[in-house]
Amino acid sequence: MEQTAKKNKETDHRTAGPVVEVRDLRQRYGDFEAVKGISFEIRPGELFGLLGTNGAGKTTTIETLEGFRRPSAGTVRVFGVDPYGQPSRIRERANAVLQGSGLFDDLTVRETLDFTVGLASRPRDAAELLETVGMAHKADTMVRQLSGGEKRRLDLASALVTRPEVLYLDEPTTGMDPEGRRDTWKIISDLKEQGTAILLTTHYLDEVEQLADRLAIMHRGEIRVEGTIGSVLAEYGDHIGFRVPAGVRSGDLPTLSGERPGLETRDGHLHVSYTVRGEAGPHRAYRALAPLVEWARDNDLELADLQVRGVTLEDVFLRIADEGDE
Numbered sequence: 409m410e411q412t413a414k415k416n417k418e419t420d421h422r423t424a425g426p427v428v429e430v431r432d433l434r435q436r437y438g439d440f441e442a443v444k445g446i447s448f449e450i451r452p453g454e455l456f457g458l459l460g461t462n463g464a465g466k467t468t469t470i471e472t473l474e475g476f477r478r479p480s481a482g483t484v485r486v487f488g489v490d491p492y493g494q495p496s497r498i499r500e501r502a503n504a505v506l507q508g509s510g511l512f513d514d515l516t517v518r519e520t521l522d523f524t525v526g527l528a529s530r531p532r533d534a535a536e537l538l539e540t541v542g543m544a545h546k547a548d549t550m551v552r553q554l555s556g557g558e559k560r561r562l563d564l565a566s567a568l569v570t571r572p573e574v575l576y577l578d579e580p581t582t583g584m585d586p587e588g589r590r591d592t593w594k595i596i597s598d599l600k601e602q603g604t605a606i607l608l609t610t611h612y613l614d615e616v617e618q619l620a621d622r623l624a625i626m627h628r629g630e631i632r633v634e635g636t637i638g639s640v641l642a643e644y645g646d647h648i649g650f651r652v653p654a655g656v657r658s659g660d661l662p663t664l665s666g667e668r669p670g671l672e673t674r675d676g677h678l679h680v681s682y683t684v685r686g687e688a689g690p691h692r693a694y695r696a697l698a699p700l701v702e703w704a705r706d707n708d709l710e711l712a713d714l715q716v717r718g719v720t721l722e723d724v725f726l727r728i729a730d731e732g733d734e
């Protein structure tokens with residue numbers, strides 16, 4: 409019963425209109441265009457993962473959403489408000505954990521949160537927040553004595569003080585140990601469940617696989633691919649490969665799921681490789697394999713070095729990074 413109510417609540421969030429809207433955003437630094445016309449939106453309770461190569465324009469995008477930069481072109485709206493033009497209207501509703509914390513070295517952890525609490529109109533309880541991010545035992549430690557991962561936890565706690573409905577997380581788990589990352593993922597999942605719209609940038613692909621409802625991969629200022637993880641993987645395709653048996657000509661090779669084979673010579677042998685597209689799922693490549701096995705059996709051929717591999721987010725990322733300026 410409680411589960412159903414929770415599920416309904418999540419569905420309610422997602423069907424609400426977007427709270428973050430980015431349309432054809434361009435951002436220049438002098439003559440250099442760092443962001444080249446990107447668009448996306450985020451709804452309440454949704455986590456949008458923004459991935460990208462170094463220098464792709466992710467931080468520039470977040471800083472624009474935060475209202476630190478005026479768009480060179482295009483529009484950015486948060487709750488329908490221009491964050492650069494009217495920052496005070498959304499200051500408490502949209503918050504960020506940015507790279508390079510704005511923490512004061514000479515305050516203790518508790519003093520840091522108390523300071524932020526003092527500025528908020530409807531603050532969360534500081535002690536409870538420290539508990540949430542697993543930093544209660546460090547309450548009296550000076551910020552300058554914290555490790556990198558502990559600073560990230562305190563950054564996150566500070567960002568949550570104003571009960572933001574939109575949260576920008578720029579590499580929030582960098583420097584955290586595996587347990588710290590898991591704890592942070594749990595906090596982020598709970599925030600999503602409560603209806604917070606989240607933009608997450610990270611270089612950890614497993615983080616996106618764990619948390620993101622939708623993702624985009626940026627390269628050199630452009631979004632090269634966007635969608636749910638399932639749709640992105642479906643677009644890129646799984647791999648089936650084997651060594652071409654002696655006496656078989658390329659024209660004799662079968663099509664698999666409508667795909668023609670690619671050929672390459674490796675270690676002195678001709679290898680064939682298929683990219684299987686269509687609906688993603690753990691069995692996609694294996695479904696495509698059945699006619700291949702039948703073909704080999706009918707022709708009494710051995711499929712030496714047979715490889716069947718599902719595409720991963722890392723494959724997609726690397727392929728985009730290799731695309732260069734295409």
Ligand SMILES: Nc1ncnc2c1ncn2[C@@H]1O[C@H](COP(=O)(O)OP(=O)(O)OP(=O)(O)O)[C@@H](O)[C@H]1O
Pocket residue numbers: 437440442460461462463464465466467468469
């Ligand atoms: N203040 C600035 N002046 C000039 N160029 C800048 C400035 N800030 C960023 N850039 C350039 O803009 C591009 C985008 O930078 P940005 O920091 O947005 O990338 P990113 O995707 O966050 O990268 P990373 O993953 O390495 O953190 C980079 O080529 C960077 O060198």
